[in-house]
Amino acid sequence: MTAGTEHNREPDSDLVSIIMPTYNCGAFIAETIATVQAQTHPRWELLVVDDCSTDDTADVVGALAKDDPRIRYVRLETNSGAAMARNRAMELAQGRYMAFLDSDDLWHPDKLRRQINFMTSRGVAMSCTAYAQIDEQGVPTGRIVRSPTRISYNRLLLDCPVGNSTVMYDVARLGKFEVPNIRKRNDDALWLRMLRTEPYIWGMPVVLMRYRLRSGSVSANKRSLVKYHWMLYRDIEHLSIPRSVFHIGVWVLIKTLKMK
Template structure:
């Protein structure tokens, strides 16, 4: 049997987008997957949308947290529930290309890679292309993630058989970067595929849209979670600011 891929999808009030996200998983050419959707106490119709789809496809598994806890806790819970040989991440408003899982698994097996990501394109809130592709590096190490993090969360897949499971550091924003840093303490590189296999939705009310607000979360990541020196933390925040200002990333 082909390897089971556990798809980690935290969600909160994404009823407007999550049906399209789940459909992009149902349409995968690699069919041996389970989609672990953990709901952080949504107040919209998220549960109803998921229930409608899961009634027809038992690979879609829905879990509701007892209290609103944030994306980091939600991702960790989904990873705890996962039973696959591989874990892939998909946010509840992003979309996968139909061959995403198939091509990425082939890429990992052919090269014996344990931790990978792919290129992706940006779409607007209603799904129109923004004609912008985010490319990957062939390989990125711990310091590379600190510097610019050229990794799209919904493109990442890693081998549970080789690396095990992880606890996502509990910060409200940049917890995906924090997770990659944890994995890169165990695996030297994350390897990038040039193929565009994900569509990343840019939303007007996105939690990551306020760049100034993100500075404090970068500081928390560098100082409290990664325990970098003050000077090194300031250096990385400045580098991040320059990359964002000039849209290098």
């Protein structure tokens, strides 16, 4: 599955395929799916791919899918990581647009409609939005993360200002992509792969997503991510050792400053 590949069928002209990998998110996923069902753009399909959850995720999503045929639940045979779950969902997607949503984040009701309007009015193929942070209980932290007006490949190497659950792209223009098989930072790896085809991800200044900060989450444990950034730079992007060291240093510095 690579950029520009032919599809077995033409993508549905205004359908949005929503890619949602999940693992042991039964406590949050119903609330997340409710924000999809509340969208003012009604033409969507939600592809939930479960990476072998051991909690009640399957029961929660199964009950919702029973009442809403736009929701499709798929369970992987073995625990394979978020990248493989995303790839499975992307293989199944049939929409003109593809959007990404983590199973504990929340969308604004106008998210899809406003993002499609933004992209079509400007003739751009990829976009992201600003987002607000909430804590594990859903209480706003007061922090808003703004997206730059446009994000290039080289900009993304320095630090990723893109919220995974804000991204949408035009499948009809760019084709389907395969998420690089790296356990963590695979979302960054996907955006970098896309930016080898399209020069920019265009940012919307409006907040259309709430990002949940959870204790013990991958994104919360910054130190453990250093080795995965090294893998991203060296094994996925094939940067030189000096350039990889430089980008690791910049990433650590930026994260340190943000924590102060």
